[in-house]
Amino acid sequence: MTLNSAQLFKWSNRLILVGAIVPLLLFLGFAAAISFIDFNQYKPQIESEVQQRSGHELHIEGAIEVSVFPFAFSVGELALKNKASFAEKFGQENLLSVKQMRVEVSLWDLFINKQLSVVGLELIDPKLVLLRGQEAANWEAVARLIPLFSKEEAGVSRRYANASLEDLDLFMRRVSAIAAPKDEAIEADSVVTNALEDRLSDKAEELADPSGLNGADVTDNPEVTAPNASDDLALQWHFESVIIKNGHFELQDAVVNHQAVVSSLNLLAFDVTLGKPFQVRTDFAYRNTLKARHYEFDLSADLDVSKDLSLWQVSDWQGAFKLKLPEAQKVPEMRLVTEGKRFSLNLLEDQIQVTDVQLKALGSQVTTSFSGFYGEQANLYGVVDVEGVNVQNWGRHLGVQMPDFVNEKALTEIKGQLNWALESGTLNVSDMMLSWDESTLKGTLWRKSEPQVSYAYDFTIDRLNLDDYRARFKDDAPMQKKDAGTLADEPKPAEGKSVDLGRMESTYLPLAVPISTLRELNADGKLQIASLTAWGVTAQSVEMELKAGQGKLQLAPFDAELYQGRLTSKLELDVNGKTPSYRWQGKTQQVQVGELLQAGWQTRPLGGALESHFDLNTLGSNASVLKQNLLGELNLSVTDGAFYGVDLDRLLAGQAVAEGDSTAFKSMEIKGPIKQGVFNIQKMGVDSQRFSATGFGSLDLNQGRIDTQMKVLVSNPIKALRHLKGMKVPVRYRGPLDQAVWSVNLQALLAEPGNQKKLVAQLKALLQ
Template sequence: MKALGLILKILLGLLVIIVIAVGVIVATVDPNDYREEITDLVKKETGRDLQVETMSLSFFPHLGINLESASLSNAEGFSANPFVSIDKVQVGAAIMPLLSQKLEVDALTLHGLSLNLERDKTGKSNWDDLVKPADEATTKGDKEIKDDENPMDKLASLNFGGIDIQDGQIHWKDEQGQQNVTLENVNFTSGAITFGEFFFIALSADTKVSKPQIASQVDINLEAKLDKDGQYAIRNLNITNTTTGQGIPVKKATTNIELPSFSIENKTLSLASLVINYDIIGGKDFPLDSVKGELTLTEFTGNMESQAFNAKKIALNADVTGENIPNGKATLALNTAAQIDLKAQTANLPKLTLKVLDLTANGDIKATQITSDAIVNANLNIAETNLRDLLKQLKITLPEMSDSKTLTKFAASLGVQFASKTQALKVNNLKVTLDESLLTGNAAVSRFDAPNISYDLALNRINVNRYLPPKKEQPTPAPESQGEVDAKIELPVELLRKLTVNGTIKVGNATFDKLNPKNIVMTTKGSKGKLTVNPLKADIFKTQVLVHAGLDVTGKTPKYSVQTNTKNLPIGEVLLALADSDRLSGTGTMNANITTAGERVSEFKKNLNGTAYVDLKDGAIKGFNLAQAIRDAQAKLSGKAASKTDKEAKTDFSSLVADVTITNGVINTNKLSAQAPFMRVNGSGKVNLPKGTLDYLVKTKIVASDKGQGGEDLKDLNGITIPVKLKGPLTDPSISLDLESLVSQKAQAEIEKKKDEVVKDVQKNVEDKLKDAFKGFKF
């Protein structure tokens, strides 16, 4: 707008010069005879040199003047190029209306106009000397004008034929900003100008900017009206602009602006409608091939004094193409209204709707303190959509899932509040539907550089198995490697040290593999590198499992802790669900308080410390029948054949208690005892997890009984204790059975001759059965 005002001032100055020249010429007959007087007058008024090659007059029916090859010199200290030069100037006035004190001026014709505007390194411009300071603008004659006199009244009867500028050029050279701007092929035409009546204006030009390199072609068409009180109006404004060059991120951008009407009254701008059409062709570094669409603004008002702006409707439609777009093409539609008050620092976007691909969202946005520390409140609703199809359109490859119908139902609604000063984001009334799952609750995060997170979420149910890959037949296991894979546990340590968290999530019903926990509650708290999960509880295995866990990354080495105290735990169901093994059954109590530290599995084992206690009732160890093994041993001692049985290979117990202490990865047995219908078992020893070895002695005392697992057959072994030694690698320990005492107690004399043979035979039988039993356990 400043540049346009400057151009208009220059044109007005030229018109004044021309009118002065006309006055001088009219007083004479041959204007060329008085060329020197004219140039002297211009020199006196402007300090510039005026050169005119040819001047001519016309007298009837129009009084006019024609100038050819005219130029005005540049200001001192600037380039030698003329400030302005014109190939042809023509203007005139009808003679007959002058007799009636009416002024009818022909169109002002300026062909081949060249205007050079410059600014030096100090900020001085080459037109400063042509613009008089405000305190010099009032002359003595001006003071005689009455205050209530309107200067425009003297031009009330003016009828100006318009302006016709052809093949113009405007050059702007800014040494201070190191920038050159050139307007070429400037064409400006207007219709006849009469006060109170609309007239057309057409402007076209080619623009080139040096830094950054931008070239554009602009065409402007409009209708304008000028009233003698100084008010003006514009309608049917149409601007078309095409821009290219390295200074823009695209190859080519074309816009067309249509403004049928607008008015400015009492500092209020009113627009009935504004339509902007755009067509963008992407460049090398632009992510899209093309963007084409329309932006519409309806019933817009803006008060410059109160700085309040309102639009009844804002609509944006776009068609985009590109390799990264689903199917190569997508359509976007955005609609909203707007109320913005800069003084009150408020903004409101009600009835906001967005449609893109298969996603439809609606909501509203309200903001305060928009010019300082903005606080934004938004409500968003995402209509139900097929998330799987949407991700497919976005070319996002999903992992294989057991159920191909997952992710086909997605919807969400939430309220969002964002405070820019505190970097606080709050999500309220969250409601997310995914297939058969519903997530609700609230969440918040502040200080993004050191996140402070809080949440309270609830998930009604989820079947995790549906989202996991389908189970396949297990391939033949590869031979185990000699060395253990020492996996490293990667943790975002720096983030955890900055993180503050306090949140609870509840899950009503979950399914994972063979587990079906219910009423899950997990509360997480932490700050400055220390995090705790307390509690983590769930109803599972017909009881409630309660776990407390902790993580500490304040030091160089991460530290972990786990505590649990669970009663009435069916250990068989747990092993079947977690390890796909039912070698051990029984119901009882399991307590554990364990800590460890490290970044690798080997370090976890080495730094393992704590206690564990298990008390099981009425269970069994499957895969090994200790009673049968002893009966077989007894038969061999008696010289009889081993008995056959169709009963399941298991060892029943009425009570099994294990109490251990763990020190630096070594498990020390405080107590290991079991009560079976026919025997009492006690054990002692160590398990060294870092080395992967064990050294255990299990003593079995026969207690004859007439019930349970052939107790009647063992009456004659009553009181005998049989020790079993387990030693060596955890995965394949050596097992030895000491039958020396059994032999000496029951048949010392008769067995002495063949003791070695019988002992080895029985020992091998028991060892084989024990090894078969141990194969089902993982250490």
């Protein structure tokens, strides 16, 4: 029978109506069936399945609810329990707990494609606690749920088990890519990555030991079996949205005694597909047990996670974080801005790569890139570029107590670059160039962690002024210069004992370096300084070799060019006692003593070429105390010199001192001990063309005063003083170093028996 057009239209409408009603009836039937099913009855079955696969108990305390449109499952109060050994040792009952979990499934894929596709995931108050002990970690068995960590491939993850030179060469080539131009780096990274992966695949068959991180099997449940990749629904998941509210992540590592916590974690991501990049926005707080600091992060980035969850890559991120100290410290929070191109983490191979990370805060910027393997056998390589770093400001915001420097601008502008490598527990900082306070440092530093932390270095510095880094003892007391009279009234310490710094109005530390740091220092290195200034004295071409250990430091040699002469010495420091002790031994050759005195004491009473031998000891951590505790032996000789501020001929003639007066001499020798900061001149001899002299006296370094007495034998007088020929004239030099005066003791002149005979003889000659 042939249908006419009217009949055809009628039957077409009926078929369309049936086609629309049948799926609707099926959906309504599905919805009705869902509404009548009590999914809570399946809790025991779900818990049993999870325990069989992971070896961990799953407890679902909350209700399981299902909605039809959208088709979503909601589960409340579920917890994945730790095994008894971990729960007992760490006091943590759960490995994972979630207050509420909501999973949305695509109805289209379910009815049309007959495939279960998760399109939305929401977690409320999730808490993940990872624990690691000496023998194993609590996540190892759960990791077997992912095919990547199956028993057949577990050996591949331990990269150092049977690594060959070829493996290491491939790794080095991959690391070096971070320093190559962009196009070359991409090409090199691809080639080397493929080669490295091929090598690891070949090596998988050679590795017979399937043990986990700590030499133990990844699970202690022999009945646990890894699922097939085809059964792993995670590989098929596509999330239209992922939401995490108030998440908590905690890591407790008993191996290194460290705890890190990520809390208040909120995360929002859309169009999430494993193996494809997607955008994510997150904010969270972070703290750890190493420092009493609290961090708050707010970041957005592109995230790419591989299907097997082994490779995580963050790219083109931007964000900021705040750093807070405990409220008791009353330090404003610090805000830091960060951005970067790439952060890649390979969980299977413990591999990390970071490219062009920038950190900006407090007017400074730090840029870094690094790559390599992390973990107990870390091999990392990187570069760092810093600019505009104010150490004092950073120290305040980081909770590091900084000294009150004499120079308020000290360490307020640091910039530079360096390369670093961490290999087998040794940190190597190379190609270092740092500039600060008109100083530039270049060189290399090594830090070893085994068998104890120790340092080695080879540095050169163009200019260093140590006076910039002296610090006031009291933060609230400005430095006040004391006059000689005030100093004279202060009690002196007993020999070998230090002064109570708390009683002093103000003082300077020799250097702002904590004694505790020196006690723990183990170091061996070389330092060359083109120009070094300390207490106003400047030395050139300084060479120092440091050996430090067990609270003792030795600078030997400690040599330098000093005011047209040479210093050769050895300096020892012992910080084991309550008060640091020092010993300085050495000699000087051809040092221009006038320039030295002018620089160190702002006075120039003496000139000439200085030769000396010294052996000095002292105690204290304060410049004033160091002088008061100073003792030792000092032998000085000056050749081709002069006394400035006095013309001995004019002085003996009774004439006033005139500006520019001086008295030349051929040589002068001074010897004697130093006790409690006072140089006791026991032997003094001067020889010149017209006279010679012997004497004694004292130089008080604490008060800056000198008092010497000499008997000047006039051997070749000028015509006006011919009557003094052969006489011993008592001369005294006394007063503050910068104001000392010369005088003749006429009473002593007449009291000298030898002088009396000569005067009587001259008088008789005149009368005859």
